[in-house]
Amino acid sequence: MDATTNCVLPRYQVVRDEAACTGCAQCVRSCANGVHRLRKDPERIAINPRACVNCQRCVVFCPELALTIRPWPQVGTGSSTWTAEAMDDIAKQAQTGGVLLSSMGTPAPYPIYWDHLLLNASQVTNPSIDPLREPMETRVFLGSRPEILKINERERRVVEPLPPQLKLDVPIMFSAMSFGSISLNAQKALALAAAELGTFFNVGEGGMHRDLEPFADHAFAQVASGRFGVDAHYLNTAAAIEIKIGQGAKPGIGGHLPGEKISAEVSRTRMIPEGSDAISPAPHHDIYSIEDLRQLIFSI
Ligand code: SF4
Ligand code: SF4
Known part of the structure; x- marks a missing residue:
């Protein structure tokens, strides 16, 4: 079954305002998914809405603002168990016989703890440092440490050469x-x-x-x-x-x-x-x- 006969409705409707459209074909060049196609006979731009992913690129590149992307009217949002996304995923896997893989993390709505990380160093000293008035040191060294650090007190320098270190100004x-x-x-x-x-x-x-x-x-x-x-x-x-x-x-x-x-x-x-x-x-x-x-x- 190919994409046109798989009985799954498109997610998006691509609507062209024929009165505003000048036929410049910028949308054909803008869409990476081949949704807009130039047809010679009769000369017009055909649309394949099944390939649209709602990236809005053609919409913003159209010089006449003649394009609108809407949710396909009959496609519901599913239920809390069978969400539209879950049904979409199942349909895609059934069509291809493969599993869905995506990089760049997970599309599932898991908490992103990094976004909630707060580095608040104000309490690490007593009295606490006011970062607006006093410089804060964030430098970090990576590498092995010597067993004992020998220091020339008079010259205020380390006597022994240190093992190779990497210096990071930010950790x-x-x-x-x-x-x-x-x-x-x-x-x-x-x-x-x-x-x-x-x-x-x-x-x-x-x-x-x-x-x-x-x-x-x-x-x-x-x-x-x-x-x-x-x-x-x-x-x-x-x-x-x-x-x-x-x-x-x-x-x-x-x-x-x-x-x-x-x-x-x-x-x-x-x-x-x-x-x-x-x-x-x-x-x-x-x-x-x-x-x-x-x-x-x-x-x-
Ligand atoms: S970019 Fe806009 S004006 Fe140009 S052909 Fe496409 S819809 Fe028409
Ligand atoms: S919204 Fe994106 S995917 Fe859809 S037709 Fe426009 S450029 Fe193509």
């Missing part, structure tokens, strides 16, 4: 997002922000694009199961190395970027042949014990 780092899962521009934005804030970004498992090397002092290089982009230069360039163990943020078990979706630039950065799939299983297939992990750390 927040960007988590890993690879080139290929996000664009180079997005990665550059994270790199710039990390450098500006005095913290770190993480290039993820896709290797480090050469345009990011100027920000390497603020970069974590990730070593994941696919070992994409990992060589001596990569490991030596970054400020720190992270070994990714487990699934990370994406759904499913491991990652699979099909070869046809990988650009030449992404292939080059990942050090894989152009056109080949990039497969990164959730577990490392060479780590089955703590000794294996030790060997990987030693090799790095």
Whole structure:
């Protein structure tokens, strides 16, 4: 059964005000879902409302404001058990025989605790610091500590050299997002922000694009199961190395970027042949014990 004969009503109605429409076809170019289609014979713009997701892009790009998107009149909101969304999900899974996967968290309305986190440091000192008048120190160091800190009291400096440390001006780092899962521009934005804030970004498992090397002092290089982009230069360039163990943020078990979706630039950065799939299983297939992990750390 295809999308036009699946007996499921569209969610949205796409209404064009024919009196206002000039036929400029901006809506055809604006819609990523192919809802508006230019027809030659007779010359007019046809609409496929089943593909509309109510993103409102065509509405705002229409120079004549001739478009309106409305809920489809006969589609109800369901009941508290059978919500419209639940019925939609079941219909989609029945049509495709697959399970629904989505990244970027869950679409279910679970509480987002991060939004309720309040960092109130005013009570950590006595008397409490007034952050409007007194500077507050948020700097954090990551790294091992020496057993005993030897200090030259007269010169007021640490005598022993400290083990390697990472200095974070704010106690927040960007988590890993690879080139290929996000664009180079997005990665550059994270790199710039990390450098500006005095913290770190993480290039993820896709290797480090050469345009990011100027920000390497603020970069974590990730070593994941696919070992994409990992060589001596990569490991030596970054400020720190992270070994990714487990699934990370994406759904499913491991990652699979099909070869046809990988650009030449992404292939080059990942050090894989152009056109080949990039497969990164959730577990490392060479780590089955703590000794294996030790060997990987030693090799790095
Ligand atoms: S963008 Fe607006 S004016 Fe242009 S063809 Fe589409 S509906 Fe008509
Ligand atoms: S609202 Fe979005 S999905 Fe729907 S027709 Fe317009 S551009 Fe396409």
